[in-house]
Amino acid sequence: MNLDALYQDVILDHYKHPQNKKLNATYDAQVHHVNPSCGDEITLNLSLSGGVVTDISWDGVGCSISQASVSIMSDLLKGKTIDQAEAISEKFLHLMQSKGSEKGDEDALEDAVALAGVSKYPARIKCALLGWMAFKDASVQAQ
Amino acid sequence: MNLDALYQDVILDHYKHPQNKKLNATYDAQVHHVNPSCGDEITLNLSLSGGVVTDISWDGVGCSISQASVSIMSDLLKGKTIDQAEAISEKFLHLMQSKGSEKGDEDALEDAVALAGVSKYPARIKCALLGWMAFKDASVQAQ
Amino acid sequence: MSFDALKIRSDFPIFDRTIRDGKRLVYLDSGATSQKPRVVIDAEGDFYRFHNAAAHRGAHQLAEEATDAFEGAREIVAKFLNAAIDEVVFTKSATESLNLIAYAMGNAPVGNRFHVTKSDRIVVTEMEHHANLIPWQQLADRTGADLSWFEVTPDGRLDLSNLNSVITENTKVVSLTHQSNVLGTINQLGAIIARAHAVGAVVVLDACQSVPHMSVDVKDLDIDFLAFSGHKTVGPTGVGIFWGRSSLLAELPPFLTGGSMIESVTMTGATWAPAPRKFEAGVPNMAQAVGLGAALEYLTNVGMDQIHQHEITLIASLIAQLQEIPDLHIVGPTDLADRGGVVSFTVGDIHPHDLGQFLDNQGIAVRTGHHCAWPLTRKLGVPATTRASVYLYNTEEDLDVLVKGVIDAQRYFA
Amino acid sequence: MSFDALKIRSDFPIFDRTIRDGKRLVYLDSGATSQKPRVVIDAEGDFYRFHNAAAHRGAHQLAEEATDAFEGAREIVAKFLNAAIDEVVFTKSATESLNLIAYAMGNAPVGNRFHVTKSDRIVVTEMEHHANLIPWQQLADRTGADLSWFEVTPDGRLDLSNLNSVITENTKVVSLTHQSNVLGTINQLGAIIARAHAVGAVVVLDACQSVPHMSVDVKDLDIDFLAFSGHKTVGPTGVGIFWGRSSLLAELPPFLTGGSMIESVTMTGATWAPAPRKFEAGVPNMAQAVGLGAALEYLTNVGMDQIHQHEITLIASLIAQLQEIPDLHIVGPTDLADRGGVVSFTVGDIHPHDLGQFLDNQGIAVRTGHHCAWPLTRKLGVPATTRASVYLYNTEEDLDVLVKGVIDAQRYFA
């Protein structure tokens, strides 16, 4: 196995320089999610306006996969409509469940395709999904 | 295996014609014992006088081994001193635990040596001991 | 392919051994526990040989493989019962599964739909195995709830004539066996489930004697919870299943607590993972779960309907032959409708323990006693019975040996 | 004979396989679960192949043999712990054993010495595994009793400075781990046990991390109850041990109820068999108990003192090597007194999950996370740690591979 396929530069970059990792004081929904098996935690603030994701900010502790994934997600989904964000999230979930058989739709997922390698490591899929699940939860609460 | 070594004539005789199987109305101790794994039950009445077993009477349901054993025991221990009865009971217990390696002390155990074959069948030892355990319990209570 | 019990038997290594100085093993005690095919023994061994690690607890390859094997087994069980994967909980036995639901209900706080108080009722039947009776007695004791039961008719069926006065408006749970392990009776569940659901009670099915022997579809049956044991299902010892409707498992509090069933823990309290994890505290019985998966796949390959048909054919034949024997009394239904592969009987004055011993001496394994259903045995007015139970590896020849054995015993103890 | 870990390793089939494209398996996760020697796998298989039947439940030869095998295993466990045979209870896991005692105490009626009320206290420690924490939280919740605990010092030892104010006169039970599964600390029990007994409390020892690794004598320790898991003791999954002093087991109410644990049963109530049967409801995990027996015999043959010495030697070497690595921080005692074969650490900013993944890619299996001791991890101020744990089959070479792996990881994630 080539570890570089898992730890792509995009991931390590996001890990070292996470985007939107500073909780915005105003938000429409705040959620706190944990990964009980490893102890990773995330708090995510979401703002919506007229069916559009106007802001995602977050804070948390976790491994490079979970941190990079939420960083990428926050960049990617900001500015999208709720419907678009849901569709992208669905695609990302599908990619994670692909057991290494898919590369991901780069047009929709952009940087998030760098996480494709995670799908070969069942124990890490939850890391990659932590932020996305938090977003999903927050978007339900905010609507 | 020869089943006749287990079901000796003495046993079948006692089974068909059990001794002292009619509860005496007067007694110093009455006990009720069950064998939870097969449902066998026995009620035993014991009378003592001056350190001597003056009467053992009983009633119950059970297999040939348990019925014959209590019948033999009641015959054997009546008239003995408590000390003698305890010594005989110890010898019988020892015989039952012998896994078929002993024949039993016929002077002390008399008809009860016919039960020696039971010691080869672990599941039946409890049957053979049911009455003896009831006696032991009753003799403690009566003293 | 026609059903070939002899061929099936060759999959089970234990039949290569002999009993009591060279006699062929005639195993008629599958109601107590079933024998295991080679594929099950190997599945358990191979787990240890190739994939052993703590499932759900490591980021290394072995832990991934152990998790896959364990979760793969859950998928097989779900498919076997026509259930959703997350509805399947691994326990150590049906006994644990039944204690799980009874204790978990006892843990339910006010406001939870499972909360039990002294104004509630718990309903069982007179033909329950101790495992589906005592846990409910204990729950009734702890909560003050009333324990009621359906009686058994002289021919060994449930008496449902008082259905509405047994399952009252305040009934919280109805727990009963699918098939009696003593009588062979297969209980007809429709009216009971309808009434239970009408009063808002949940229905728990003790499927120990049905899941191994016929196809059981939890959706079709419309029950709420189900329990069975792996060891009666040609699977390993040390594993059982607790199944529950997803929406109900979400509300049911946990039973055993500890590692892997939590969401978050502090020194003063904890929150729970979603089902099934909430009900699986600790490093699970992984090798046994995997063995159970192999067992259910084995049974599926043979065909559950074929197995059931085979058993019915055998039991019809056995009942007919036993009825010919003077002084032999069958305890339980003799008509074949709604009846599984278990026959209990008494033979004149011969105590079952003596009969069992005699048969054992011929290589025949039967069970004697109250079969862990003591209240039923008392009700039937017998101190004990002898029970023969059949499974996929039994043949007509096994029955012939048994019938001859009973007749010889009559002569021996005459 | 000198201790030969390589020879021992050859008894464990899993080491014949490779990890991640051909790398040698360096298994440093025995704290989570141990690997199994051939004799254990075979003992479980042979039970099914030759002796399988329901123990204690049949009058036939197979049932006799199954009973002998199962009870023989109990004898081995008793000898291993220096306990009386009837004091050994088979459970499915340490988790069940610890739930057993907590629930059974909750079942104790007024007048029973185990009866718990809101004026009682339950004492644990901050270094407990969830399995020895949450069951007590739950008991405290159900009864209103107060839950208190010993804190952990910065160097990873129990802080006993407030012994008498933690174990108060109203303390009913003190339950603690013998060896921390995170820190490696072996707790010194003398003062705790003396104080507990002085106030009439019983002492429960979670021996999951000690029984597999050193000789544990329950009489010598003067404890009251003990729990451990078979799967960490080179034994099968699906089996654990609950040990209790004979006189206490006699008074402790049962936990799981059902078949084989009863004396008599009616529709309205039941009475109990004496221990250990009272605590073993249902057809037991026979094959797993037999496998555990084989495991303990295997360990005894190797020698528990030799195993402990081997682990101490390895861990001393490992700690020394880890301390050389810049940015690596050992969580737990670094002095070797009273310390077992477990080392947890953090490496700079590298998240344990990433480190574990990197090591896995080299064939090295370690555990990462909170190790089911989340309150301890919080207290230590780290979100998670990486844990290496050694056992009889590990070698200096395994440690070299680990140390090199950690250094390479630092470079990779730099």
Ligand SMILES: Cc1ncc(COP(=O)(O)O)c(C=O)c1O
């Ligand atoms: C100290 C300690 N206690 C309890 C347990 C629980 O053991 P199990 O999960 O086997 O029930 C473990 C292991 O996971 C442990 O390390």
Ligand SMILES: Cc1ncc(COP(=O)(O)O)c(C=O)c1O
């Ligand atoms: C009808 C029924 N219920 C429950 C049980 C209990 O199963 P186990 O002992 O495997 O837990 C049995 C078997 O013993 C049974 O036949």
